Amino acid sequence: MQRIALRKMLEHFYMEDIGSGDLSAQLISDSGPQRAIIHAKQHGILAGVDVIREAFAxxxxxxxxxxxxxDGDAIAPGDTIAALEGSPSNLLTGERVALNLLQRMSGIATATRRAIEALNDPSIRICDTRKTTPGLRMLEKHAVTAGGGYNHRFGLYDGIMIKDNHIAAEGSIAAAVAKAQARHGHMVKIEVEIEDEEQLQEAIAAGADIIMFDNCDPDTVTRFARITPPSIITEASGGIDLNTLHTYRDSGVHYISLGFLTHSAASLDISMDIIPDPERGPTAERQETSCPSLTN
Known part of the structure; x- marks a missing residue:
């Protein structure tokens, strides 16, 4: 992740959460550094360790x-992810922002790994979409890669994707691709979304770099992948979930893009505990905050 961008994000998140000051943390006596651990309470794949480091720093x-x-490590209940030492009030102030992001990212990484295992075809890459949480795209797409997946385009600026509405507005696939080729250089890839064989042939003839088979069943994807010249990258998307992924195994498509990796992933249950210091006396109580995971 880009460190400067991550810090800017965290500044915004802290401003939202802390406001004019953490009223609860002000009750904590900062008589010296105290220890805390961040640990897993659920099986999954970890993503977001840079968030821990940068958030508290x-x-x-x-x-x-x-x-x-x-990032990318398998974690189980009881596993310690990170150990922290410092001002207890600052540890508690930073806890929720750090945990929320860590849980969200680890949930996405876990969903990605499950998708890869469900497909069980190393010749096909699982990738994400732009169906991300506004403001969190960098983190969510990083989480996909931590889970073993790949990133589709990051935004509207780094690739051309000609969808059904673009085709309708321009009049044809050929016209839309020709206009894109005339306006942009060789570093900008052009992807065309198709739904039937007629559109597939038009996209091939127009010189598309990537062709997406949208909402096509496994047999159709397999047939379309065979028709498409090997120089063109192929992608399947739409209507594919964990229960149906295995039916696309050996289909010959290069990528399968899945929106649910980011828009429906359940957060992983991760907690932070302050470690009681016996020398602090009877007021040293165990501080624990956890966020219950959602069922996927």
Whole structure:
């Protein structure tokens, strides 16, 4: 992840959460550094360790963060992801923002890994879509890669995707592709979304770089992949979920893009615990915040 962009995000998130000050953390006596751990409470795939590091460093550079797991690692209940040491009030102030993002990203990484395992075809790459949470796209797409998947275009600016409405507005696939080729250089790829064989042949003839088979069943995807010249990248998308992914195995398509990886992934249950210090006396109570996971 781009560190400057991540810090800008975190600044905004802290401003939203802290406002004029953390009233609860003000009750904590900062008589010295205290330890805390971030740990898993559910099986899954971890994503977002850079968030832990940057979130607490931004809030308090004196907080020490030791990462015990890395993005892409499988985690299980009880696994310690990171150990922290520093001002207890600052640890608690930064807790929720860090955990919310870590849980969200790990949920996406877990959903991606499950999709890869359900497909069970290393010749086909699982990728995401632009169906991401506004403001969180960089993090959510990073989480997909942590889970073993690949990124589709990041936005409207880094690739041309000619969909049904573009075709309707321009009049034909050939006209839309020709206009895109005339306006942009060789570094900008052109993808065309098709629904039937007539559109497929038109997209091939027009010189599309990528052709998406939209809402096509496995047999149709297999047939279309065979028709398409090997120089053109193929993608299947639409109406595919964890229960049907295996039916696209050995279809010959290069990519399968799945919106549910980011728009429907359940957050993974991850917690932060302050470690009680016996020397602090009877007021040293265990502080725990956890967010219940959602069922997928």
């Amino acid at each position: 931004l809030l308090d550079p004196e907080i020490r963060v030791t990462l015990l797991k890395q």
